[in-house]
Amino acid sequence: MMGRIKTSSSRVLLPLLVLLVLLPAAASSPVQAAGQEAWGFVDVRDGAHMFWWLYYADSPSASYQQLPLVMWLQGGPGGSGSGFGNFEEIGPLDRDQLPRKTSWVQTASVLFVDNPVGTGFSYVDKPDAYARDVATVASDMLVLLRSFFTQRKEFQNLPFYIFSESYGGKMAAAIAMELTKAVAHGSVKCNFAGVALGDSWIAPVDSVMTWGPYLYSTSLLDDFGLAEVTGAAEAVKQAVEQGQFQKATELWSVAESVIEQNTNGVNFYNILTKEPDEEVSSLAVDDFLSLLARRHVRPLHRQSLVQLMNGPIRDKLGLIPPNVTWGGQAEEVFSSMAGDFMRPVVDVVDQLLAAGVNVTVYNGQLDLIVDTMGQELWVNRLGWAGLPTYKNMRWTPLEDPASPGSTGAFYKTYKNFSFYWILKAGHMIPSDQGTMALQMLKMVTQQA
Template identity: 75%
Template sequence: MGLIRSLSLVLLFFVIFDDGFSNPLKAKESWGYVDVREGAHMFWWLYYSDSSSASFSQLPLVMWLQGGPGGSGCGFGNFEEIGPLDRDLEPRKSSWVQYSSVLFVDNPVGTGFSYTDTDKAFATDVATVASDMMVLLKHFFDKMKEFQSVPFYIFSESYGGKMAAAISLELNKAVEKGSLKCNFAGVALGDSWISPLDSVMTWGPYLYTTSLLDDNGLGEVSRAAEAVKQAVNQGQYLKATELWSVTENVVEQNTNGVNFYNILTQEPDDEMTSFLVLSLIPPTALLMRRHIGPLHHQSLKDLMNGPIRKKLGIIPQNVTWGGQAEDVFSSMSGDFMKPVVDVVDQLLDAGVKVTVYNGQLDLIVDTMGQEQWVKQLKWAGLPSFSQLKWTALDDPAYPGVTGAFYKTYKNFSFYWILKAGHMIPSDQGPMALKMLKMITQQD
């Protein structure tokens, strides 16, 4: 432990993949820890792009931020969504490493292999999350000077989008001041918790129009959502978080346990659909079970705490992958229902390229809610954007079949991804890869 701590204090510890780890990966890798605050240690993992037609210096660098908060980009995002290998350590055909270098960060501190020394070191809001990430990125780009001129994009999912918006605003300021050197090219907000209330308020109408609620169910869900709205309007954010959980209970009871991440993929759970059990579990604990649990299923835990931990070789003995995820989640509970629509406005006004993308089958962050907060933007280009007709995109896996729609005006874009739930790269990998290429101007 003493050796690992001393290495951590150096702030960055680089390892190139060459340890006899049995997998087919040939791409160059680096990973390490950054001490972002006293007692707060953040883990990152970089894959250099693996392209036969271009060097990494000719392709963009993408940082991926997972949701939760408490979901691990180095774990779930890497092995379940966009990394070069899947959780069976087989090559992923739709890996983003084909067209970009990918930087996974276990963020906020306490997530994945990141860890804190004390309970006081957990982040409690996105401002702290953004401040921590500025420390990590400054050290990353200072050490990895070969990436300073490479176009740098932040891609995100779920609560990761809320964090990405705040991080992008601080990053843009740092680049303009010259305190951080990188070629920041834009942020992409995927199924993102930008305006929590707009998501909750549209659950009822979305489920009703997809035949998952009847009139009685719509009434019950709408009344529960109105209670959340009242708490938010009164600035009672902790209460709003609890009522958000209650609303999810009402949704589950009236839909026979709909999957919040993909409405067409029901996974029956007798415990979760029992009203008695739901009424006995504290609201925050229920939220953790619904929204942290799927990101830490047993097979992924076994992979990360087994072969991957051994491969990395720098994880402290007392750190377990995902071991502090619930602490991360509960520490942020007062921040959950606060919107960051104003932050997106500031990014657009600053000229930052902003992309919103959403899955058609997502419930927790349904597309209706995303469209509602977009309409609230004060950005001067919104009227022109709204008047545009969208353009259809073929699904790369099924030529001639529509896989998405999109429209772009100046520095703002919106992608509607069909047949995808909350985790778009998992549900529609080829389409997500095509979107990546378009956003990073490779297609």
């Protein structure tokens, strides 16, 4: 079924659809990005409306028809790609509306989707319309992608990649699998070229079980702290093994609290930096789910970003319903997914590899919440036929483009699987190491 699509350009011919964003900005509007843009909503289910925002590639050496299309999926769940991913990580402008030198738009068209429904500017009309598992998330995204590629046929033959971060990676794996099937059946017309899983929540228990050893090895836990964190992690593992996934999510919250108490409040997203002092938008904290939302959704909704998105950006977009606030349903999104949160999707990655899909894993050296040790554990358990050869390969160093002569990353690739270890980066790799992330993007999309 085709989702009903509403866009900022629904009354004009396609070549003219972005003229409105090329006009001089009013005094109260943000600085305009240099390239073409488009945005809109797709009704993916009854009462469920998903927002997307497209930046056409803006390269001095190639037209957008010569460059790939990349869809970016944020984590949380409840984090907004149109907000955080766009203005804090890879979009053409930063949060202060200044040009970003490491924007991915210079080498690809970038599609931000506020996913699942209720995230960012996406919204639901009724509580039972929130997604509760990745299967629903994938189904919703297929409706959006079918609408997008039908409406914008100029992108159907361009290489299309899904890049993701954090919980977005778990959703990306499921979406990639469903998209592969849809392309094969002819129900979605696109040139799906691969999926990239960044610091992704693919095997939650592997992350939790390696928190203690990782923190201990970096002198952030003593022997007593290691014992306490290990005990808390074992409780999470036991709940997962018993199929008690809601309980596992609760115990995951407990394990995080044990870490905070033993490390003097380590930053889960970059162990060498302090949590920003900026206040975040108000979300009630009255139970463990609200506590988790405070830890893992609130950092994506800092007050200055909230003000930007609900002020100048909202005015620019011109189609956000009056009753919809950017990020206003974020906590509900997180809570609705709590029963599915700790479920692994390693089997989905195996299915992707078996189907011949190009899969990339990339991880930040300084990330705790999805530490590299945990990522390597699930990768080494894959049933993929190429794994024995991959494991026997040595990695290759990559020079940091921002610091010639310095190593910025290592990578290893075999057939349709690649792994990038990004140095000096935490959970949000493009924010911490923008030039290295851009170089990785070019390599994954076969531009370098």
